[in-house]
Amino acid sequence: MKHIYFFLHRGIYFFAAMCFVSADTMAQSMLFKSKDTSSVNADSLAFSRVTSTRRDTLGYFPNNELFLRTSRNGAVSAVDMSEVKKLPYTSIDQMLIGRVTGVDIRTPSAEPGKRNSVFIRGTSSLLLSNRDIFYAQPTYVVDGVPLIMDHAFAYDIQRFDFNRMGTETNLLSFLDVNDIESIEVLKDFAATAKYGPNAANGVINIVTKAPRVGQMKVSVNAYAGLSLRPSVDAVNGKYESDFRMPFYQQYADETQWRNFPRYLADSSQSRYFGPANWDDLYMRNGFTDGIQASVSGGTPYANFRFSLGQSSQQGVYDKTGIKRYDVNFGINIQPIKNLVFTTDVAIANLNRKRNEFIRDRAGDEDYLFNYDAPLSPNKAYLQQYYTDLENTINRNKNNSARIIANVKYSFLSHFTWNTRFAIDYGQNFRDFFVPTALGEGNSYVSNFDGLNKRLVLDNSLRYENTFSGKHHLEVTLGQYGQWDKWRYDYGRAYKGSSDYVKIYQPGNDENHQGRFGNFRLMFNTKDFTQSRLASFYTNVGYNYDNKYFVSLYVRRDGTSYLDANNRWLVSPTLSASWKITNEDFLRESSWLSNLNLRASWGRVGRLMMDELYKGGPVYNVDAGWNGVPNMSTYNAFPAINAAYTTGYIVPGTSWPVVEQLNAGLDIGLFHDRLRASLDVYSKTDKNLILKIPTLEEEGYNGIVKNGMNIRNYGYELSIDADVVRGKDFQWTTGINVYTNQNKLTALPDGLTDLVISNRRFLVGKPVDRYWLLINDGIYNTDAEVPVNPATGKKMTYKGLTLRKGDPRWKDLDGNYDINDKDRVMKGRMVAALQGGFSNTFHYREWEVNVLLNYAFGRKVINQALADRFDFANREGIDDPKAIKEISWWSKVEGDYSKIPHYNPWSAVYAYQPNQTLFLEDGSFVKLRAVTVAYNLHSRWMKRSGVDQLRIYATGNNLLTWTKYKGGDPEAVSYFGYDEGYYNWAAPRTFTLGFNFQF
Numbered sequence: 002m003k004h005i006y007f008f009l010h011r012g013i014y015f016f017a018a019m020c021f022v023s024a025d026t027m028a029q030s031m032l033f034k035s036k037d038t039s040s041v042n043a044d045s046l047a048f049s050r051v052t053s054t055r056r057d058t059l060g061y062f063p064n065n066e067l068f069l070r071t072s073r074n075g076a077v078s079a080v081d082m083s084e085v086k087k088l089p090y091t092s093i094d095q096m097l098i099g100r101v102t103g104v105d106i107r108t109p110s111a112e113p114g115k116r117n118s119v120f121i122r123g124t125s126s127l128l129l130s131n132r133d134i135f136y137a138q139p140t141y142v143v144d145g146v147p148l149i150m151d152h153a154f155a156y157d158i159q160r161f162d163f164n165r166m167g168t169e170t171n172l173l174s175f176l177d178v179n180d181i182e183s184i185e186v187l188k189d190f191a192a193t194a195k196y197g198p199n200a201a202n203g204v205i206n207i208v209t210k211a212p213r214v215g216q217m218k219v220s221v222n223a224y225a226g227l228s229l230r231p232s233v234d235a236v237n238g239k240y241e242s243d244f245r246m247p248f249y250q251q252y253a254d255e256t257q258w259r260n261f262p263r264y265l266a267d268s269s270q271s272r273y274f275g276p277a278n279w280d281d282l283y284m285r286n287g288f289t290d291g292i293q294a295s296v297s298g299g300t301p302y303a304n305f306r307f308s309l310g311q312s313s314q315q316g317v318y319d320k321t322g323i324k325r326y327d328v329n330f331g332i333n334i335q336p337i338k339n340l341v342f343t344t345d346v347a348i349a350n351l352n353r354k355r356n357e358f359i360r361d362r363a364g365d366e367d368y369l370f371n372y373d374a375p376l377s378p379n380k381a382y383l384q385q386y387y388t389d390l391e392n393t394i395n396r397n398k399n400n401s402a403r404i405i406a407n408v409k410y411s412f413l414s415h416f417t418w419n420t421r422f423a424i425d426y427g428q429n430f431r432d433f434f435v436p437t438a439l440g441e442g443n444s445y446v447s448n449f450d451g452l453n454k455r456l457v458l459d460n461s462l463r464y465e466n467t468f469s470g471k472h473h474l475e476v477t478l479g480q481y482g483q484w485d486k487w488r489y490d491y492g493r494a495y496k497g498s499s500d501y502v503k504i505y506q507p508g509n510d511e512n513h514q515g516r517f518g519n520f521r522l523m524f525n526t527k528d529f530t531q532s533r534l535a536s537f538y539t540n541v542g543y544n545y546d547n548k549y550f551v552s553l554y555v556r557r558d559g560t561s562y563l564d565a566n567n568r569w570l571v572s573p574t575l576s577a578s579w580k581i582t583n584e585d586f587l588r589e590s591s592w593l594s595n596l597n598l599r600a601s602w603g604r605v606g607r608l609m610m611d612e613l614y615k616g617g618p619v620y621n622v623d624a625g626w627n628g629v630p631n632m633s634t635y636n637a638f639p640a641i642n643a644a645y646t647t648g649y650i651v652p653g654t655s656w657p658v659v660e661q662l663n664a665g666l667d668i669g670l671f672h673d674r675l676r677a678s679l680d681v682y683s684k685t686d687k688n689l690i691l692k693i694p695t696l697e698e699e700g701y702n703g704i705v706k707n708g709m710n711i712r713n714y715g716y717e718l719s720i721d722a723d724v725v726r727g728k729d730f731q732w733t734t735g736i737n738v739y740t741n742q743n744k745l746t747a748l749p750d751g752l753t754d755l756v757i758s759n760r761r762f763l764v765g766k767p768v769d770r771y772w773l774l775i776n777d778g779i780y781n782t783d784a785e786v787p788v789n790p791a792t793g794k795k796m797t798y799k800g801l802t803l804r805k806g807d808p809r810w811k812d813l814d815g816n817y818d819i820n821d822k823d824r825v826m827k828g829r830m831v832a833a834l835q836g837g838f839s840n841t842f843h844y845r846e847w848e849v850n851v852l853l854n855y856a857f858g859r860k861v862i863n864q865a866l867a868d869r870f871d872f873a874n875r876e877g878i879d880d881p882k883a884i885k886e887i888s889w890w891s892k893v894e895g896d897y898s899k900i901p902h903y904n905p906w907s908a909v910y911a912y913q914p915n916q917t918l919f920l921e922d923g924s925f926v927k928l929r930a931v932t933v934a935y936n937l938h939s940r941w942m943k944r945s946g947v948d949q950l951r952i953y954a955t956g957n958n959l960l961t962w963t964k965y966k967g968g969d970p971e972a973v974s975y976f977g978y979d980e981g982y983y984n985w986a987a988p989r990t991f992t993l994g995f996n997f998q999f
Contacts, residue, residue, distance in 0.1 A: 075192025099837025114323030121203030123713030190603025217298030224994030253972030574603030595669030708749030804906030833858025865981025
């Protein structure tokens with residue numbers, strides 16, 4: 002495999018060099034003459050794929066027509082690809098931040114290549130765990146084909162809700178930005194109904210670059226950059242001892258003094274009280290680079306595009322990083338008039354160097370270590386730990402292959418038959434080995450072999466005709482089939498015979514010991530889930546004189562995830578628009594260049610991701626006990642049991658559906674010098690499936706049934722203006738605003754109040770609120786604790802009498818017992834207002850672009866600060882919260898002056914994060930990117946056939962303005978908690994690059 006990577010890496014650079022050296026030779030050897038694509042007949046391949054998707058110029062949306070067009074009636078936001086290509090982005094979600102409306106992008110960590118999340122127009126379910134994130138993601142469509150992403154079912158056998166088993170890699174990193182023609186966010190069903198249930202969470206539509214007609218053209222895009230090492234306030238044992246000492250002096254009894262941590266008790270030991278320079282081994286300046294070369298050309302009847310790409314990005318933390326190699330090939334052939342064959346093949350490989358968190362290693366091994374003594378903050382002692390880490394194996398490889406074949410045949414002047422077949426195939430492998438030095442004398446090995454596979458077959462017949470020059474009718478009938486499969490084989494083993502045995506080996510001895518024959522304790526698990534989606538659809542679109550547009554789209558979808566009685570669902574979408582500026586009374590208007598009013602209503606079904614809803618008993622490896630629920634073997638025998646922790650599935654589960662109403666207005670003034678778009682929407686998820694907690698004495702810990710409704714509503718506004726349109730100087734500015742509110746409108750069985758874990762959900766209230774106790778100071782003496790006059794007893798916390806040093810929490814119900822009834826739903830996990838602000842300046846050959854993004858009205862729980870003060874409950878216990886990563890030796894950011902000195906040993910859990918004490922304003926404004934570019938022009942370039950040579954420099958993540966006293970307010974968990982060293986902030990990055998085409 003190393004030889005393959007070497008070949009690809011060298012091949013990319015060789016290919017780019019050959020493009021420079023041999024351009025003239027290749028052009029002369031062409032078998033056809035150059036042709037101006039603007040003069041190609043409509044029957045030719047020049048029009049086989051639309052590369053511009055402007056909403057006001059393209060018509061209706063045939064479901065699988067080769068023309069990838071966006072509905073005039075739909076709510077669509079597009080990314081400016083000319084600016085995105087100048088930034089070292091490795092995934093699509095990074096390209097959306099601040100550039101489009103209607104999206105909420107959450108990036109808990111800037112670890113290169115790690116999975117992030119995107120939510121379009123709000124979350125569609127209750128986000129209670131990491132697995133819930135998978136169900137709320139949009140569908141990514143590439144050239145008309147919905148991509149298959151990772152599945153959450155691997156969480157079924159995981160004890161800890163940290164990372165999903167496997168590579169945990171962002172699969173969108175497969176796409177090379179230089180191969181992308183356009184990216185659009187499709188938000189309402191007028192724009193997305195053609196994707197059916199795949200569109201329930203919105204669609205991000207990606208169109209790749211198509212083969213071009215004419216003389217062969219070669220382009221080379223390359224960049225190199227540097228991510229600056231972040232600063233850290235490193236501390237040692239003295240700082241930590243000084244921090245804790247006031248608490249000991251004020252509250253500790255003799256037993257607690259005796260249990261003072263040993264690593265902090267002796268100030269003479271340099272291991273903990275020496276120099277705090279661990280960051281020299283943990284942090285670095287990270288290099289990033291990439292190069293992509295492509296060649297494209299051909300006649301109107303046969304043309305192609307071929308590209309090779311390579312990129313790498315080093316993380317600034319923990320020696321993380323990612324490398325990608327990609328190959329793309331597309332060919333269009335028109336053997337006879339009106340018959341077009343199109344084939345696209347894309348292959349990519351990702352290798353990701355992951356973090357070395359102790360927490361993640363404990364989760365992978367399903368084993369909690371001895372946490373009595375943390376790692377040393379002194380690099381002289383820490384070096385041995387990193388030497389031991391070099392003996393580990395942590396390989397993360399992802400391979401992707403995407404093949405799209407399309408046949409289009411036009412006949413009888415007005416009919417078009419289209420067939421598309423696509424394969425989206427992904428593999429992910431992780432080999433993980435931990436030597437005895439890091440495993441308390443026990444080595445560990447695991448292997449994950451995963452597969453994601455999707456097959457798509459789409460057939461349609463379209464009729465299109467214009468009558469009397471004004472009446473345009475379009476009718477499409479079609480069938481869509483989608484076959485999905487997810488599979489994994491997972492094995493782990495402990496206590497190997499030697500650290501030299503670092504990976505599993507097939508059993509080849511006489512006893513056939515199996516893959517982990519050199520290890521004593523072995524556990525193997527395999528699982529797969531699959532789904533089938535069958536759809537039949539029709540679309541009828543009509544417009545009169547390009548003024549009035551109406552479209553009715555109806556589809557019938559059937560899913561294999563439900564039983565026969567509930568399998569099929571009919572989903573309609575109705576959309577309309579009025580192009581007011583095409584009216585006779587406005588055609589001659591000198592100031593109003595565009596006015597388009599549009600509206601849509603639609604309903605689609607929501608695909609489920611588990612087979613258990615179709616009925617019948619559900620089994621898994623649920624043969625453990627509380628704390629260790631899943632056991633793949635029992636006394637060396639395979640184990641399977643009723644899925645008690647999955648919950649009891651109520652028979653007759655039916656389709657959840659999403660209904661969305663959208664109204665929009667597009668306006669252009671003064672020859673489109675000022676452009677604005679406003680959308681108002683209401684999106685309601687109905688009949689959602691929810692597990693309602695029950696008493697464990699009933700057997701199952703929950704009942705799974707339909708009946709939950711959530712409504713998201715808000716508005717989106719984008720304004721762009723050409724402030725200056727001079728001959729030498731131009732200035733364009735733009736701002737976009739997005740707001741979203743949500744409300745829980747129903748719970749199963751008519752419930753109005755539900756508590757799940759540390760969250761409370763009330764019908765009629767938002768679902769993205771924290772559930773917190775209200776702080777009102779501290780009890781400085783026992784005498785300050787209120788006494789219940791009815792009983793003569795002092796106030797309690799869940800039955801525990803409050804004492805000196807305990808928090809003064811508000812007793813909202815007045816019963817002199819602080820409990821969950823005294824918690825309030827407060828703060829917003831999602832920003833009330835978010836968006837971006839951009840300015841682009843052109844002066845002759847110079848370009849300058851400045852992008853800011855912002856989020857206001859968002860609250861963050863500073864859990865890192867709460868954990869730092871909660872040291873007494875996190876010292877040397879058998880629990881993941883006792884883990885101290887090496888970055889624990891840094892001062893946690895926060896306003897310490899506002900934190901009372903509670904008694905950390907109190908049984909009332911004084912420093913629990915879920916109280917208003919740690920709720921902070923997480924609003925921010927970020928200078929996301931600044932780009933300076935220069936376009937070179939010379940007689941030599943014109944004479945040599947060079948079309949473009951642009952040199953640019955960019956800076957990314959340059960400044961942040963915020964009131965938040967913790968770390969980066971953007972780098973928090975999916976659920977709004979700042980977990981400190983587990984949430985890496987995006988570093989400042991500076992990049993130089995060029996775009997060359999000839």
